[in-house]
Amino acid sequence: MFKPLDPLLHSELRLAIVSLLIGAEEAEFPYIKEQTGATAGNLSVQIDKLSAAGYIEVEKTFKGKKPCTVCRITSTGLKAFEDYVEALKSYLDVK
Amino acid sequence: MFKPLDPLLHSELRLAIVSLLIGAEEAEFPYIKEQTGATAGNLSVQIDKLSAAGYIEVEKTFKGKKPCTVCRITSTGLKAFEDYVEALKSYLDVK
């Protein structure tokens, strides 16, 4: 009846991050922060979780002299998102 | 960009309960328990929360000699669900 929802994606902020990355293929920390409205601390934590699960990849580099964290969706992350959307349908199709 | 998700509905079990009630208009506690696979304790707590928010109405009656808890969706709950689905789209439409 109701399919289980991946707890890693069933979180407002993490879902926003993944959604953003699927749309953009690459995004920097400050941009994600601005688009999601998250605090830096919360964003840092949630990015770590997504990264630890292999849903996104995180590259820490430098932009001139400033640190720069770039995030990208992985194929694992994309698949997880697609599965999540599919599972959600079991809750949203209420006919 | 990303619309906020009603925290009351953005919960796997509560979403399942509301989804079920929208589809059925009325359901008894044991049936909801069976359909969602939730434990009785968890279900009791989440039903209380939805009831306190006015998303569902709960009628405690008797079926013969046994207690019987019947739940129904309210118009507030239906509206909240529709808003939630609408907000979710901002995360799911990733073109």
Next chain:
DNA sequence: GTAAAGAAGTTTATTTTATAAACCAAATTA
């Protein structure tokens, strides 16, 4: 008739999660 088991929940305790506050290092600006 009474003891054990089952049904229908509720209450309470525990674990997990989300979130923000505090912090750090380097760079820029005043």
Next chain:
DNA sequence: TAATTTGGTTTATAAAATAAACTTCTTTAC
């Protein structure tokens, strides 16, 4: 050179989900 800003991370707190334990009444078995 002192203060502020940028780009984060770490840690502490608040909130949430969840299950375990408990309650009350009812059957069923002996």
